[in-house]
Each structure stands twice: as C-alpha cells, then as structure tokens.
Amino acid sequence: MNKTKKNNARETFHSSKQILKTLFHLAPYLLLTLIILQLIAALIPMFQLFITKELINRVTLAFSEGSDSIDKVIFILICQLGLHVTNIGQDSAKRYVELQINNRMSLHYNELISRKATGIPLNMLEQPEYYNQLQRISSGGEIRGIKIITALLQVAQNLITIIGYIVILASFHWMLCVGMLILIAPSLFYHIRAGNSRYFQLINQTPLGRKSRYLSTLLRSREVAKEIRIFGLTSYLLSFWKEIFKLHSREKLELERTLSLSKLSIELFIGFATTCISGFLVWLGIQGRLTLGHFVALTQTIASTQALMQNTAFNIALIYENSLYTQDLMNFLELNEDSESASSYSFPVPFTKGIKVEELTFKYPNKEHLALDNVSFSIKTGEKIAIVGENGSGKSTLVKCLLGLYKLEKGCIMYDERNLSLMDKYSFRQHVTAVFQDFAQYHLSLRENIGFGKIEHIEDEALLQAAATKAGVDEIVTKLPNGYDTQLGPTFLDGHELSHGQWQKVAISRAFFRNFEVIILDEPTASLDPVTEAAIFERLSELTEGKTVIYISHRLGVCKTADRIVVMKQGRLIEQGTHTELIQENGEYKKMFQMQAQWYR
C-alpha cells in the first residue's frame, strides 16, 4: 500500500500535466478565456479593498464636513457598483465556460474509454481488476480531470490575490504577513491527508462495492426475476447486500470522524492565530499608525487572506486527490489494445489451403488448469467440422482462439499458412463470421440486429432479406408491426419481445449478413425447436457451399452431417474422424453417441 501511495504521489504531477495537455488541444480558446476570467476574479478583491478603505475615510469626512464632500462618496459608490457587476459577470461567464470545457472533456474521455473497453484483448475481460478499474473511472474519472484544471486556476487566482494582500499587509507591519503565512501549513496538511485517505478507502472498497452493486442489480433485474421469486432469494440477497453496505458505511463514518477531529483542532489553531493578529491590529491603531478606514480594510484583508489560504490549501489537496483518480483513468487508457491494423498481413483471398492449428495451449488468467492442452489439427477449405465433447472440455475456448479473440501464449493458428496472431484483425474479420453460444440481443430494431453483421451494408434491403430468409427470420418479420424497423426487446417504448429461439434465429441471420470464407457456430441451434434445427442443418451445406464451417453441438445427431468430427476432453483433442470412423473406433465419441441415442429408442 505504501509503495502504491508513493508511486501515486510521484505520478500525480504527470497525470495533471496530461490532462492540461489534452485540454489545451481540445479547447485552447476556452482555456484562454477561463484564464482571463480567473485573472479578473483575482484582481477584484484588491480593488474592493481599496474602495472600502476610500469609502470609510470619505464617509467619515462627509459626516464631519457636511454635504460638500458628498460627490466623492457618490463616485466611490458608483465604482463599487461597477465592481460588483464585473464580479457577477465574470462569475457567470466562468461557469458557462467551465460547463463547455466539461462537456468537451467528457465527450473526449468517454469516447476514449468506450473505444479502449472494446479494443482490449478479451483475456483482460476475465480479470476482476479490470472491472474494479473500470468501475472507478466510470464514476466520473474524466470529470475529475476538469476539477484539476479549475482547481489549478483557482490556486493561481488565489495566489495573485494573496500576494496583493500580503504586499498591503507588509506595508503596515512585517509581522502581519508572517502571521498570515503560517496559517496555511496546517490547513494544507489536513486537506491532503483527507484526500489521500478517501482515495485509498475507495480503492479498498471497490471489489466489495462492485459485489454490492451486482447484488442490488440482481434484485432489480428482469433476467433473474423469475428465479428470485421461485427460489425465494430476496431476503438472502438483500441481507448480503445490506451487510456490505453497512460495512462500507461504517468504514466511511470512521474515517470522517477521524478527519473531523483533525479539522476541529486545526480550526481552533487558526481561530486563535487570527484573534492574535486582530489584537495586534488594535495595538497598531492605538499607537496611531492606522486610520479607521485602514483598520476596517486590514481586518477585512486578514479575514479574506485567511479564507483564501484555506481555499488554496483545499484546492491544492483537491488537485492531488483528483490526480490520484485521474491516474486510474490514464492507466486504463494506456492498457494495450488488440492491434487492429498493426500488420500488412491480410486474410488470404482466395482462401484455398484451409486452417492449421499447431500445438495450441491456452490458460485463462485466473485459472490453474489449461483450457486447451497442446491441440493440433487441420481443416481443409470448404470442410464442415463439428466439435463435440463434454461440458468444460474446451470447445468454446478453441473457437474463440480460432476467431482471434484471445492472445495465444503457446502454439499457433494458420489460415492458408498465414499466422493469425500476425494478421491484420480488420482484414481477418471481413472474411470470418460467427454465432456465439451466448449471442447478443440488441434492444434496437430488427434491421440493426441483422445489419450489425456488416454495418456498412445495413441499408441494403436485398441483403437483409436474404440473410433473414437463410435463418427463418422472414417468418418472424411478417408478424412484427413495423417489419424490419420494429423495436425489439422490452427495454424501450413499443419494444417487441421475441422468444429465445427467435432471438437465436436473428443471431444466425446476423452471421449470414456478411460474405464470409469461414463461419464458426457455437451451439447455434440450442434454443431452436427440432424442426427448425433440422431445417437449418439440412440447409447448412447449401447455405455454406464452398465455405469452411466449424460448429459446436451437443446434439450428436446433427454432427453426423459433418465431414469430420473433432472430439475434445479436458482441453485435449482425443479423437477425430467421420461419424462412421469414430463409431468404429469404439472410443469416447461412440460412448457419448450411444448414450444420447438410447433416449430416442
């Protein structure tokens, strides 16, 4: 923890500099305007002080001399009004400019965060620390950047005013400015300590905090609503959530209590020091070294300087605290992405030699055992391969590797003798399509749900209808109120919910919406009725004529149509061959096939 604190302290300056640089690129004129407004704000208190002093002295004179001196008093009052209007004007303008800067920064960083989140390797998404970090930056990391800048400008503004005040105070007595300077130290110490403690408390609370948020999401989620009711889980989940909530509240209260005690002692010290300084002023007045105007103006100066110093200390601490949070954002943005076009190596067209998997070994970051253990096999172009095996045998992991979604540590995958790891990802994805076991259900229009298969052609009606027909979605469309433009899912107004099987057909259409050389289907028909499933598999050869097909299925009956069957067990490839060959081999496949077959006898 100490090491982390030290590192963060060192990197604080770096992240503030980064944020400033970005802002300078994003909104140079707004930044300049903000600096000018801040400068005006810095000078106003000194003019105010001068006006106060003049006003008191001239009013005292007018009271003793009568109406002869009233013109000068009126002039001073007009100046005071002008200053007041300027102050209000600069304050409103500053808020407006800050809001504009905030919007630009928010847009910029939110876009970067979303791009990064969709660009980092899939392996990273399996790691809890990724979600902890994402949660912290999602709760306003980019807004904290603008806070650093406004705090920096506020410090600069305060310093200008404080220097002006100190010069005024020093012109009366050097002791006054020394007294003022020593007031800032305890305040600064307190605010930095408070910021640091709150930040590290957040770091420690993030993992459990995520769990608590997950539990409360579960309690309100549509997906698990049925199970929560049927299994009566409300009390259990609620008490788990309450336990975490109470623990975190207790920790926060404890920290605030400690900080409040420190703050109280610092405030007492500051109050005592201010009283001493005021007493010193009275002593100077008694000695005849101050007029009444001077006395009022200096008392006001001391109060203002003290408030400004506290505000400066608070803002310096704010810069430090927000830099710690911004550091998280910067670290996240610096994560390595899947290189989309780092290579000039494109997908081989025409695709003639097929796919070769050599000694492929893969382990998930948080797991002990290998998900894939030295897997080697090849697929000819145009071949239809079925992958079968018990749950957890590595089938889905294998197809995700074939799709280039995971970074390989050992072994390689070649498409027409071109190494997938070195291939340009964009080019690769133009020629490969997939239907996943946990396919996405986009709560958008049906057109978008299919068109996402190749976003550039989303308006191509003929292509849309062809893809829909291939998976039997054309029958669904006729029953939808707005055809392809019907909003799907229950999330938004007029949303039309589909059955799970219908959603799966839409996912298959999406895969068929693009031209492909290779199609990978991970249990593509698990939710379909037997008639639809049989129809899709019967038509698969026709729909994928000349294309390479790899599919995973637990229904071994449909695998009989494959040119070759690959059998997986505990991450290893244990058998491969045609259905007839594997039955003759009398191995794992035959055992699985016979077990399934007995249910149909």
Ligand SMILES: Nc1ncnc2c1ncn2[C@@H]1O[C@H](COP(=O)(O)OP(=O)(O)OP(=O)(O)O)[C@@H](O)[C@H]1O
């Ligand atoms: N995201 C993940 N993080 C960690 N381990 C994982 C992850 N996904 C899968 N695994 C592990 O990797 C192994 C292989 O899983 P995989 O999903 O590839 O199996 P599968 O054969 O597709 O299973 P199923 O038939 O149930 O879909 C399993 O032991 C599983 O626990």
